[in-house]
Amino acid sequence: MVKLLSLYAYNFKKLRFDEPLRFSDGVTLISGLNEAGKSSILDAILYALYARVIRPPPEKGKTRNEDIIAYGASKATVVLEFAVGDKRYRVSREIKRSGKPRANLDEILADNSLKPLAVGQEKVTEQIEAILGGITFNELVSSTVVAQKELNKLIELRKEDRKKIINVFLNLESFNIVLENLEEQKRELEGTKERPGRLRVEKEKLESLREELEEYLKKKKEREDLVEERMKLLKNIEKTEAEYAEAEKLYKMLQEYDEFLNRRQKLELEIEGKRKQLETLRKQRETLLKNIENTESDMHRYRDLHLVEKELESLSKEYQQLVTLEHQIGEAREAETRLGIQVRSLEQQLPPSAKATALRRPSIRPFAAGAAASIIIAFILLFIGSVLPALLFLAAGVVFLIIVFQRVSRLSRMMVLQETLARLEQAREMHATARATLRNLIQNHSVKTSYLKNAFSSLPRYGELFQQKLVEGLPKAVEAVLQQAEKDRQELNDLKSKLDAYREQLKNLPAEHELNQVESEIHSLGEQLEGVRLPTLSPGLEFSRDVLEEARKRVQQLAENIQAYRTRTELLSQLVLELEEWLRAHGDVEQRYSEQLAVVANLERELAVVRKAVEAIQATAEALRNRVKPLVAAHMGIILPALTNNRYKAAILDDDYRLQVWDPDAGQYRVKEVFSGGTEDQMLLAMRLAFALALLPEAKGQKPEFVFLDEPLGSSDEVRRSGIIEYIAIDLAKKFSQIFIISHVGGLEEHVNHIIRLHEGKVVETV
Ligand SMILES: Nc1ncnc2c1ncn2[C@@H]1O[C@H](COP(=O)(O)OP(=O)(O)OP(=O)(O)O)[C@@H](O)[C@H]1O
Numbered sequence: 001m002v003k004l005l006s007l008y009a010y011n012f013k014k015l016r017f018d019e020p021l022r023f024s025d026g027v028t029l030i031s032g033l034n035e036a037g038k039s040s041i042l043d044a045i046l047y048a049l050y051a052r053v054i055r056p057p058p059e060k061g062k063t064r065n066e067d068i069i070a071y072g073a074s075k076a077t078v079v080l081e082f083a084v085g086d087k088r089y090r091v092s093r094e095i096k097r098s099g100k101p102r103a104n105l106d107e108i109l110a111d112n113s114l115k116p117l118a119v120g121q122e123k124v125t126e127q128i129e130a131i132l133g134g135i136t137f138n139e140l141v142s143s144t145v146v147a148q149k150e151l152n153k154l155i156e157l158r159k160e161d162r163k164k165i166i167n168v169f170l171n172l173e174s175f176n177i178v179l180e181n182l183e184e185q186k187r188e189l190e191g192t193k194e195r196p197g198r199l200r201v202e203k204e205k206l207e208s209l210r211e212e213l214e215e216y217l218k219k220k221k222e223r224e225d226l227v228e229e230r231m232k233l234l235k236n237i238e239k240t241e242a243e244y245a246e247a248e249k250l251y252k253m254l255q256e257y258d259e260f261l262n263r264r265q266k267l268e269l270e271i272e273g274k275r276k277q278l279e280t281l282r283k284q285r286e287t288l289l290k291n292i293e294n295t296e297s298d299m300h301r302y303r304d305l306h307l308v309e310k311e312l313e314s315l316s317k318e319y320q321q322l323v324t325l326e327h328q329i330g331e332a333r334e335a336e337t338r339l340g341i342q343v344r345s346l347e348q349q350l351p352p353s354a355k356a357t358a359l360r361r362p363s364i365r366p367f368a369a370g371a372a373a374s375i376i377i378a379f380i381l382l383f384i385g386s387v388l389p390a391l392l393f394l395a396a397g398v399v400f401l402i403i404v405f406q407r408v409s410r411l412s413r414m415m416v417l418q419e420t421l422a423r424l425e426q427a428r429e430m431h432a433t434a435r436a437t438l439r440n441l442i443q444n445h446s447v448k449t450s451y452l453k454n455a456f457s458s459l460p461r462y463g464e465l466f467q468q469k470l471v472e473g474l475p476k477a478v479e480a481v482l483q484q485a486e487k488d489r490q491e492l493n494d495l496k497s498k499l500d501a502y503r504e505q506l507k508n509l510p511a512e513h514e515l516n517q518v519e520s521e522i523h524s525l526g527e528q529l530e531g532v533r534l535p536t537l538s539p540g541l542e543f544s545r546d547v548l549e550e551a552r553k554r555v556q557q558l559a560e561n562i563q564a565y566r567t568r569t570e571l572l573s574q575l576v577l578e579l580e581e582w583l584r585a586h587g588d589v590e591q592r593y594s595e596q597l598a599v600v601a602n603l604e605r606e607l608a609v610v611r612k613a614v615e616a617i618q619a620t621a622e623a624l625r626n627r628v629k630p631l632v633a634a635h636m637g638i639i640l641p642a643l644t645n646n647r648y649k650a651a652i653l654d655d656d657y658r659l660q661v662w663d664p665d666a667g668q669y670r671v672k673e674v675f676s677g678g679t680e681d682q683m684l685l686a687m688r689l690a691f692a693l694a695l696l697p698e699a700k701g702q703k704p705e706f707v708f709l710d711e712p713l714g715s716s717d718e719v720r721r722s723g724i725i726e727y728i729a730i731d732l733a734k735k736f737s738q739i740f741i742i743s744h745v746g747g748l749e750e751h752v753n754h755i756i757r758l759h760e761g762k763v764v765e766t767v
């Protein structure tokens with residue numbers, strides 16, 4: 001029998017009591033305006049008992065300190081005294097914004113002294129739960145708190161959540177917890193949209209292990225294939241190496257043969273070359289000797305040339321003198337002619353009497369003196385003034401002057417004649433000398449000419465030529481002889497230099513003993529050639545360059561093949577090593593895969609178990625809920641008419657836990673939503689009360705004596721309101737000794753036993 005005795009709350013939400021608020025039996029109205037702190041009283045009581053409140057809903061099962069400590073305050077205090085049977089208890093809790101909360105549970109003894117029972121939040125809560133006979137927070141709330149506002153939630157929820165609320169009403173909280181745990185387990189295994197479940201994670205691991213295993217098996221197979229290929233290759237190498245040795249032997253044999261052939265060919269060519277060289281040299285020598293002989297015989301023809309040349313030289317000089325003589329004759333003849341002409345022209349210039357005239361010299365002096373004396377006298381007479389005599393003398397003087405002038409001109413002519421006569425004489429003499437000189441020269445010339453003709457005609461080598469050409473004149477004949485002599489000299493010189501050149505060439509040719517040396521070399525080469533023996537080839541094998549080339553190519557090809565096989569073998573070994581390393585590193589994959597397979601199988605089994613458990617619990621809860629349903633319906637049958645002024649009388653909960661009410665007008669059950677809003681609220685209140693009554697945890701040995709009805713009248717009209725109050729005061733009072741009606745609706749005072757008036761979190765009146 002649990003009863004509430006008193007409550008002290010300070011800085012608990014809005015509540016700031018000056019002193020503890022005492023609770024009495026009977027119906028108590030907690031009134032006040034909105035937000036006065038009415039509902040907070042219920043929260044303060046629940047917090048004192050369980051350290052939890054209804055509003056705001058706890059997070060992770062716990063009420064947060066800051067949600068209940070009054071804004072601006074650093075700590076909240078709540079002290080509740082309650083009685084269970086005849087024992088009284090006092091629980092006090094002090095919650096701080098920072099720091100550990102303080103909690104004490106004491107028993108109030110008869111002398112009002114305190115007996116500590118528990119200290120610390122959890123301990124105190126545990127102890128209270130024990131004292132209450134195991135009634136939990138949810139059980140207490142579902143059976144003793146009829147909060148109109150909470151009911152509305154029921155309407156809006158999904159079916160599953162509605163079931164959960166019903167579970168809470170049905171005290172199936174433990175079912176909920178187990179279900180939630182199981183669902184958490186299920187979620188953990190199956191995963192959600194946001195996070196993958198363990199099963200998926202492990203399945204993914206299994207998948208990746210499966211892939212790894214597949215790769216492992218693939219690589220294992222790969223390694224086997226590679227090892228096999230390597231073995232084959234090694235065999236191939238062995239086979240090819242044998243072929244290579246064979247081919248190389250053949251190639252070497254052919255190569256040797258080829259070398260011998262080449263050597264023989266080279267020797268033959270060498271011999272041939274030397275022979276040709278020797279032959280050429282010999283020919284050259286013979287030709288040179290012949291040329292020398294010929295040239296010498298040609299030169300023999302000019303053996304007297306040097307003797308003739310001397311004579312020719314002196315004759316040539318003589319001939320030059322003759323030419324000079326001829327020039328002199330020309331010049332003398334020219335002078336003789338010129339002088340003859342000069343003599344004749346002078347002779348013509350002189351008149352026949354020239355000689356006599358030249359000898360008579362005229363006298364000038366007496367006439368010159370007469371002229372001078374006459375003029376002087378004339379001037380004297382003029383001076384003394386005897387003009388006439390003066391004029392006579394002047395005239396005589398003029399006559400004398402004229403005579404003087406005539407005589408002077410005759411004298412000059414006479415002097416010219418005398419000079420010309422002298423020149424004529426001189427010219428005659430020179431002419432005679434020139435004629436004599438000319439005669440001499442002509443004589444010399446004819447002597448020299450006949451001498452030269454004889455001398456040239458009797459010249460050896462050229463006398464004949466001279467005589468032949470003499471018909472064209474001496475100069476032509478002399479010129480022909482000189483030209484021929486010059487030509488011969490040239491010819492002889494040419495022959496000489498030719499001979500020198502031949503001799504020089506002969507000197508440059510190898511000497512006979514050297515040629516003999518070459519001959520002996522040829523001989524020894526011949527012997528070497530004799531010694532060169534061609535190697536014998538295998539029977540059926542015929543040598544040719546093509547065969548040799550083919551053998552070379554085959555050797556090369558085989559060597560390349562061997563190399564390629566070896567490279568591939570090395571690569572294979574490398575690959576095999578890498579694979580083996582990988583396989584070693586992943587050697588436990590089969591083991592890991594089978595382990596993971598077991599892990600996944602276990603998880604799957606676990607999930608199946610969880611699913612089964614959920615099903616089972618749901619089925620059990622369903623069965624329990626179904627058991628309560630008729631009880632709730634029975635209570636509803638009593639409560640509903642009381643609350644609705646007998647308008648509605650019967651109600652049931654359908655399979656989905658929705659309330660259906662018998663509508664007398666409709667003559668059938670209808671879901672509550674079709675009724676008016678106020679009626680719907682009354683129906684919900686009836687349902688909540690029916691649940692509370694049906695679920696009172698009497699079975700646990702303790703039964704709460706109190707019930708809180710939070711705003712039960714909000715939307716009821718006056719008639720129904722009084723019906724509800726009546727029901728509470730008469731019928732409900734039979735079940736609960738303490739009924740607290742929280743309401744801000746006026747006019748209830750006369751129906752209740754006590755009134756607690758609140759304003760701004762403070763108790764302003766208690767009646
Ligand atoms: N930690 C807190 N500190 C101070 N005030 C708080 C705290 N938490 C809630 N409140 C205030 O307490 C008041 C709520 O009190 P309560 O729910 O008890 O009101 P009420 O009297 O039941 O009102 P109504 O009739 O509207 O239901 C609100 O004004 C709310 O803002």
Ligand SMILES: [Mg+2]
Pocket residue numbers: 038039040710742
């Ligand atoms: Mg309220």
